Amino acid sequence: MGSVGTVTIGDFRLGGAVGEYPTAVLGTLFFSGQKLLVDGERGIFDEAAAKTQIIRCADATGRAGITLFLDVVAETPEAMERYLKFVIRETSLPFLIDSSSDAVRMAGLATAHKYSACNRAVYNSIGTDTGESELELIEENPPAAIVVSAVDPMNFGLESSLSIVRHIKEIVPVRLHDRLLLDIGFLDEASVKISAGIAQEIRRLSGLPVGGAPCNGMYMWDALKARGDAAFQMALAATVGYVGSFGLDFMFVGPLRNVERIAPAVGAVDVYNRYGLQSVDPARILTEHHPMRAMFRQ
Structure with a gap:
């Protein structure tokens, strides 16, 4: 199984050989429509x-031995600062600074720097259209990791993704190359296998950790949703487990509440991947935080 560079985010690592470190599940918090959100403009919740x-979700991932990241989404700079202050104060978890607005992302990175939390911050994300001011801020206040949107929906495939990675390496300082995480993109649910295979190849060829959001398309799968929540959650767990078998390092799993239900599935696949690694590299030491330990405790 191919090995890639490791990225340290807070107390956790991503990368290495497939199965060496637990998969990180990224649960989204403060998204529009979430019941706990009161005012998305001002960041009241x-x-x-x-x-x-x-x-609850940290407990579920802890019992499974996998890693939880909080994907903090915000609409405005004010909201992002409020959310991050809360997450930094109340948890020790890694978190993503996530927004469709570059101004909001930049405000989030400034907040993480202000509260000395860049060591567990993941910037989400940069791409071929990222501007100079955003890149300059990242260089001045580097987060622990930087997600690269390595997908071109109009030219989906391995070569276009690798081209994006090469471009990003040209515009990001060399000293930050080992902090890059590649989001390879899942366009729809029907193409999950194709996307996971591309991710596997990009991981091997780039030497960088890879991931994506394999569950996004499920929310547009009306026939599946019509079968009820239990059926939907089973399909969700099956999807993340299946994608995990391709060796992805991180997965966006939708709303944070999903984490409780899919954690055992992700942990089980991590056990299978770790045992596969053990069979070809028996001298590799099992990390303390791993499903191979946690999933066999009563």
Whole structure:
């Protein structure tokens, strides 16, 4: 199994050989429509409800031995600062600074720097259209990791993704190349296998950790949703487990609440990947934080 560089984010690592480190699941918090969100413009939310949900999901991932990242999404700079202050104060978890707006992302990175939390911050994301001011801020206040949007929906495939990675390496300082995480993109649910295979190849060829959001298309799968929540959650767990078998290092799993239900599936596949690694590299030491340990505890 191919090995790639490792990226340290807070107390956790991504990368290495497939199966060496636990998969990171990225649960989204403060998205539009989430029940605990009161005012997305100002960043007002039910702090008690948010804390309870984080604790429950952290417990689920802890029992499975996998890694939890909080994908913090915001609409405005003001909201991003409020959310990050809460996450930094109340948790020790890695977090993503996530927004469709470059101004909001930049405000988030400034907040992480202000509160000395860049060591567990993941910038989400940069791409071929990222401007100079954003790149300059990243260089001045480097986060622990930087997600690269390595997908071209109009020219989807391995070569176009590799071309994006090469371009990003030209515009990002060399000293930050080992902090790059590649989001390879899942266009729809029907193409999950194709996308996962591309991710596997990009991981091998680039030497960088890879991931994506294999569950996004499921929310547009009306026939599946019509079968009820239990069926939907089973399909969700099957999807992340299946994609995990391709050796992805991180996966966006949708709303944070999903983490509780899919954690055992991700942990089980991590066990299979780790045992596969053990069979070809028996001298490799098992890390302390790993499903191979956690999933066999009563």
